[in-house]
Amino acid sequence: DIRMTQSPSTLSASAGDRVTITCRASQNVNNNLAWYQQKSGRAPRLLVHKASSLKPGVPSRFSGSGSGTEFTLTISSLQPDDFATYYCQQYNSFSATFGQGTKLEI
Amino acid sequence: EVRLVQSGAEVKKPGESLKISCEGSGYTFTNFWVAWVRQMPGKGLEWMGIVYPDDSDTRYSPSFQGQITISVDKSINTAYLEWSGLKASDTAIYYCARSDFWGSYRLGALDNWGQGTMVTVSS
Numbered sequence: 764d765i766r767m768t769q770s771p772s773t774l775s776a777s778a779g780d781r782v783t784i785t786c787r788a789s790q791n792v793n794n795n796l797a798w799y800q801q802k803s804g805r806a807p808r809l810l811v812h813k814a815s816s817l818k819p820g821v822p823s824r825f826s827g828s829g830s831g832t833e834f835t836l837t838i839s840s841l842q843p844d845d846f847a848t849y850y851c852q853q854y855n856s857f858s859a860t861f862g863q864g865t866k867l868e869i
Numbered sequence: 870e871v872r873l874v875q876s877g878a879e880v881k882k883p884g885e886s887l888k889i890s891c892e893g894s895g896y897t898f899t900n901f902w903v904a905w906v907r908q909m910p911g912k913g914l915e916w917m918g919i920v921y922p923d924d925s926d927t928r929y930s931p932s933f934q935g936q937i938t939i940s941v942d943k944s945i946n947t948a949y950l951e952w953s954g955l956k957a958s959d960t961a962i963y964y965c966a967r968s969d970f971w972g973s974y975r976l977g978a979l980d981n982w983g984q985g986t987m988v989t990v991s992s
Contacts, residue, residue, distance in 0.1 A: 764931060797978035799914075806964055806985055807906075807914065812978035850914055854968070854976040857919065857928040859904070864913040 765789050765853055769862035776867065780841045784865045786834045786851035795855040798827055798836045801864075802847045810849075811836065841867075871895040873903075873965055873983035880989045881955050888951040889986045891965030898946040899923040902968035904979055905939060905950045909961045917963075920948055921973045955990045962987050 766789040776782050786796070794814040799807040809818050811827035814834055824839040838845055846869055851862040876890045891903065905917040918929040922943045929939070938951040948965055962985045970977030 795976075799979070801914075806982040807966075807979070808982070809969075809978055809980050812969065812980070818980065852914075852916075852978070854978060857976060858930055859916045859919075859976060861906075861914040861916060 764858055765792060765856065765860050767851055767853055767860050767862040769849075769851055769865050771865060772863065773866045773868065775869070776841055777869065778841050778843055782838050782841060782867065784836045784849055784851075784867075786829075786836070786862050788832045788834075788853055791831050792853040792855035794830045795853055796827075796829065796834050797852045797854065798825075799850045799852065800845075800847050801850065807850065871967065871981045873967060873981055875963075875965060875983040875986045878987040878989070880991070882992055883956055883990055885955050885990075886951070886953050887955055887988065888949050889963060889988070891948045891950075891983050893946045893948070893967065896967070897971075899943050900971050900973075902970070902973070902976060903941070903948040904966045904968060905937075905948075906964045906966060906979075907933075907961045908964065908985075914964075917950070919968070919976070922946075922948065923973070926973060955988075957990050957992075959988060960990050 796814045798811040801807040815827045899922045902919045904919045907915040917933045920927045922941045940949045965983040966979035967981045968977045969980035
């Protein structure tokens with residue numbers, strides 16, 4: 764299986780901050796990389812697919828970049844609604860894998 | 870509107886069997902992979918496996934191979950996740966989700982998710 768490693772595991776920030784979460788793959792996943800947001804007690808929500816394509820309806824303060832083995836999710840100006848846990852996922856093979864998650868807290 | 874609706878919460882004893890379901894609507898169910906994802910209490914997301922409804926092609930994560938059975942009934946737009954002998958360590962929320970790629974030859978991102986099914990295994 765391809766191992767996905769996110770950093771940091773926890774990120775403390777304030778409303779208005781710009782934050783970046785990194786995701787590294789143990790082998791090349793091309794641009795088959797997605798980012799999800801999960802709030803407590805809720806199902807995950809797709810934010811970004813194909814490494815940098817924003818899902819329609821997702822605020823433009825979210826952006827994704829990268830290819831191959833290194834990827835980032837950036838939130839340009841944190842809003843109170845953004846405090847949640849974020850996961851990356853590679854789907855370059857049928858045995859997809861998730862990162863361990865990054866908890867974004869106030 | 871694409872919707873995935875999962876069956877309700879379950880409480881089971883160790884050793885019992887269980888089959889939970891995920892019904893899709895609002896799209897051509899047969900042509901998109903359906904994935905199952907586990908989330909243990911307080912933990913992250915784990916990929917369990919996928920099924921392609923049109924031909925029932927099923928792929929399992931090595932971590933779950935032999936532990937679960939994924940199946941589908943395309944006549945009623947429903948995917949299933951099944952255990953034959955539950956353990957306490959199977960206690961988790963289980964999500965189904967749709968892969969956003971039309972067709973079977975590759976995967977897409979998971980663009981629509983069910984609400985989750987909480988499974989509790991306790992003696």
